[in-house]
Amino acid sequence: MLNPARFAFTSACGLFVAGTALLLSGCSAERHNVVARTYQNITARDNGYFLAREKMRAEEAKLYQERPNDYNRVLPLFPVVDSIKAIQLIPAMDEVTKKASLPIQRRGTSDWTDDAYILVGKARFYKHEYEDAAKTFKYVNTTSNDANARHEALIWLMRTYMATKQWDNASAVSDLLDKETGKPANARELFLTRAQYYLHEGNDQKAIENLQKALPHIPKKDERSRTRYILAQLYQNNGKDKEAYAELNKILKRNPPYELDFFSKLMLGQVSDLNLADRARLEKYFAKLLKDPKNKEYRDKIYYEMARLDYRQQRYDPALKLLNQSLRANTTNKAQRGYSYLLSGRIYYENLQKYRLAAAYYDSTTKSLPRETPEYASIKERSDILQDFAKQITIIETQDSLLNLVRLDTAALRTKLLAYADAEMLRRKQEEERQAALAAREANQMALGIDPKRTAEGDPLAFGTGSTGQAWYFDNPTALSRARGDFERRWGSRPLTDNWRLSSLATTGAPTPGAGAPVTVRGNENSAVNPASQASAKVATPEDERKALAAQYRQALPFSAEAQAQAESQVQEALFALGGIYNQQLKEPPRAIETYEQLLKRFPKGPHTVETYYTLYLLYREQNDPKAEQYAQRLRTEFPNSSYARLVADPEYLRRASVANEAMSVRLDSAFAMYKKQEFRKATAVMARARRQYPETDLNDRAEYLQALLVLRTQPPTTHKAVLTSFVQKYPESPLTPRVQEMLTTYGKYEAGSLAGALASTEKPVVSFFRPGEVDNRMRIDYENDVPPAPKPVTPTPAPATPQPKNDKATPAAGQPTAVSAGPQPAGKPDKAAKPTEQPAAATSQPTAPTTAPTQPVPAAPTTPAPEPSPYMANLAAAHAVAIVYPKDAAAFNDLQNQLTAYNNRYFKASNLQIQAQPLGATQQVLIIQPWPNSKVAQNYALKLRGPQGPLMKLRNAGYQSFLIGIDNLPVFLSRGNVEEYLRFAQPVYSIKN
Helix, strand or coil: CCCHHHHHHHHHHHHHHHHHHHHHHHCCCCCCCHHHHHHHHHHHHHHHHHHHHHHHHHHHHHHHHCCCCCCCCCCCCCCCCCHHHHHHHHHHHHHHHHHHHHHHHHCCCCCCHHHHHHHHHHHHHHCCCHHHHHHHHHHHHHHCCCHHHHHHHHHHHHHHHHHCCCHHHHHHHHHHHCCCCCCHHHHHHHHHHHHHHHHHHCCHHHHHHHHHHHHHHCCCHHHHHHHHHHHHHHHHHCCCHHHHHHHHHHHHHCCCCHHHHHHHHHHHHHHCCCCHHHHHHHHHHHHHHHHCHHHHHHHHHHHHHHHHHHHHCCCHHHHHHHHHHHHHCCCCCHHHHHHHHHHHHHHHHHHCCCHHHHHHHHHHHHHHCCCCCCCHHHHHHHHHHHHHHHHHHHHHHHHHHHHHHHCCCHHHHHHHHHHHHHHHHHHHHHHHHHHHHHHHHHHHHHHCCCCCCCCCCCCHHHHHCCCCCCCCHHHCHHHHHHHHHHHHHHHCECCCCCCCCCHHHCECCCCCCCCCCCEEEECCEEEECCCCCCCCCCCCCHHHHHHHHHHHHHHCCCCCHHHHHHHHHHHHHHHHHHHHHHHHHCCCHHHHHHHHHHHHHHCCCCCCHHHHHHHHHHHHHHCCCCHHHHHHHHHHHHCCCCHHHHHHHCCCHHHHHHHHHHHHHHHHHHHHHHHHCCCHHHHHHHHHHHHHHCCCCCCHHHHHHHHHHHHHHHCCHHHHHHHHHHHHHHCCCCCCHHHHHHHHHHHHHHHCCCCCCECCCCCCCCCCCCCCCCCCCCCCCCCCCCCCCCCECCCCCCCCCCCCCCCCCCCCCCCCCCCCCCCCCCCCCCCCCCCCECCCCCCCCCCCCCECCCCCCCCCCCCCCCCCCCCCCCCCCCCEEEEEEEECCCHHHCCHHHHHHHHHHHHCHHHCCEEEEEEECCCEEEEEEEEECCHHHHHHHHHHHCCCCCCCHHHCCCCCEEEEEECCCHHHHHHHCCHHHHHHHHHHHHHHCC
16 A cells, blocks of 8 residues: 655655756756856866965965065065976976866866966966966966956966066066956056066166055055065165155054064164264164174174164274174174175275275175175176286285385395294294184183184185185185195195104195285296295294295395396286276276376386377366376377377277278288289279378288389389388388398398399299188288299390280380399299399399390280179178187287287176187188177277277287178178178178168
8 A cells, every 4th residue: 555655755855866966967067057157166166276276375375485585685576486496396386287277177167267277377487387377378368258367367477578587578468457457466466566577677666656556455464564665675775765764664563573673673774864863872772782682693784784874974984893793793694794795895995995905895795695686797897897906906016015125235125024024923923822722712612512603803804805704613714724824834735644743744835925025926927925944844943934034035036137127017017907997997087197197107118108198198188187288299299100199189080990991901902812913003003092092091001011012013123122111111010021121131132242143033922821812901911922032143145125015014114124023933934024134233243235034925814703692691780799800820819819808808897798719711710709789889899999998909010800790690701711702791881881
């Protein structure tokens, strides 16, 4: 029998199951009704997306907590994720990606898919997968219907571009964000991201505006206080102390974390008005901070801020003492030591002008300050300049000291040397006592169970040389160096073996220089005198040791004339370099003038006299001093043919000379090619036009040498000697002068009767240094074999007159003397320029009859082929290089690359120039200096290379060529190796357009 109650229950259960099945079927991903969409959203949000979001929040909280807090710099707004940290984040970010992928793969129609994609993009961002992160954010911005999601995606896209240094793209995204609307959380991220962008761009005002907009949207109290501190730092950096003071007070009223509270109070001292009441309050406050044991690890920072307070009041000596205490504070904050070194260096450099001390502190700054510090590059550059300065000062003082000692009489010199010895012995004794006291103190501390901590001494120079007071003895290089020196002075240099005290194991080692001892110069190096005895490891009595030290010092003195000349030469070079440092790097015109005038007073006829005249002329002219005209007149009187004298008369001389040099070099190439073909008339015409058009160039000696060779080929012998003598007188320093002198020697022997016969040659001229197509701007021609050979006796034999064919070889008329051949020709072929020759009376005592040499018909000139299209492309806006081509084996260029490196490090440090040396053919070498952003900048650099301080000025007549070349053309040039071909392309491009 059917039970009604049971039937009703069964029916209800069936209906529930059926309804549940119907509901679940309606919530499937394929359906789009309200029930299905609600179900998809709930499961997507509360499962995979929720877990991924919470994981990301936890990891970001750790990253924000780990932000570096260097309170001497503007604090970072966002976490700093370097490559190492990115690797550490991979497991956590992979977990975020895995959980965020669940709603994307299983609930693709939900409203949380775009939010899950943003989490995936952020995970890729933190793993430094920037390309994939950017694609993800772009996808969300393109496909999402949620304005807030698009807004957040664009903010993170902007951060991605900033991380990859695509600043233009970041700016474009920032402009696009102005068209979007989002929620307050996005507004906070947007304003902070823009503030970080403007901080990088150096626009502090825009950064301040965005930080002010972001503050109301930062909910956490501590994070808001930290942002206010960054705002106060920016206000202080821009001279707005009142605004910074107000922000710091707001921080202190909200009970910030202890560290932020501490540094905010310290910063108040830097933005106060510094009246009497404020100074007294701050000094009392600093004293309180120093006494508080909680601030033990911040003592270096407290002393640093106290020093900055004195620095603001221009109390430099108290500031330096406080900085010294900051450096001696026993803390592990290496960055703070770097800032203390830096402020000390600035005081010595900018305020006290004690550059040697500044050099020591700047050197220590570069070793302690983090390389990621924004101003690190400029600090390193200044450190290098000051190191060079200290080096030159040391050379001058050392060599002058040695020369002054040499000038003393015997008794005075002996007294001086014994005084040096006494000072050295006293220093050793004090050092031994100090080391003994230190060892005793450490032994007492060890006996009491105290771990001894060593700190650096208070001597600023000790800090400047790297004595930073490490906690462990063997981590202190200064202590180790001193201990090694003390050991070697007492025992000598001994191997690390058993029974090392045995005298048989002693060897003569490298001793340590004594304080105040003179310095000797060996070769071109400065080395300290070895005060230790080289004959015995131990001196019997103190008096013997004293005399031995004095004897060692005496041996180091430059008594010989050669040694004194070498010392004077070093002083001269150091003074010239020091003047350049004062003038160019330190920007100290008065000191530069003083140094240059001291150089002229001591060395009036030195190798740098003309450059010194010109530099003093420029320095006095900038000061509107009448002395400028005095040095201009000296240049005109003593060096009338120098480039410096021409620069005084025409400041644009170098630029115009560069254009003239390039044009003259092309014409020299053409004339030389004609000379090789014996087309002397054409070559003479080309040279005449070139000399009229460009009368003053750096290639005048090359042009006149070629002109002299043409005279030897085309003019009577009576004119030859005068032409060659004139060349020697006009260009005594030209590298071609020795060859001309050889020719004159040959003529002298002929006139003296040492050579019989006529000066004639039957060989064709040969070019041994440059082949056709290999051209050099300064040493275009090198007629190594163009010295006339020894004349051979000619047997006078009558010959019938032979009609001469008409050609362009400038053949003299019959009956005139034959032109002297200036170069060898192939054996067996008569000289085409030869004519009946009259034997000079000095050549032979017997009468001679005129002889007529048969001539060969001139072959027809080959047809000139059509010029091939140039393989080079002109692009003045592209990156460029400066190339210098010179003879491979020329001794004058052996040190050119080192000189260019030193010049670039001194004047173009920020350009990060690279110098590449490469052979060009069999006889030439090329130096390539790059990169330059465009041809104009490269052209300015090329002109400065030949300016007063440039390394090429001294090589004016040494035979080189410099020109510009685009980076795109450089591989083509190096592969072809044809300088003449490139110059034909470059001359109109850079001479006219640039």
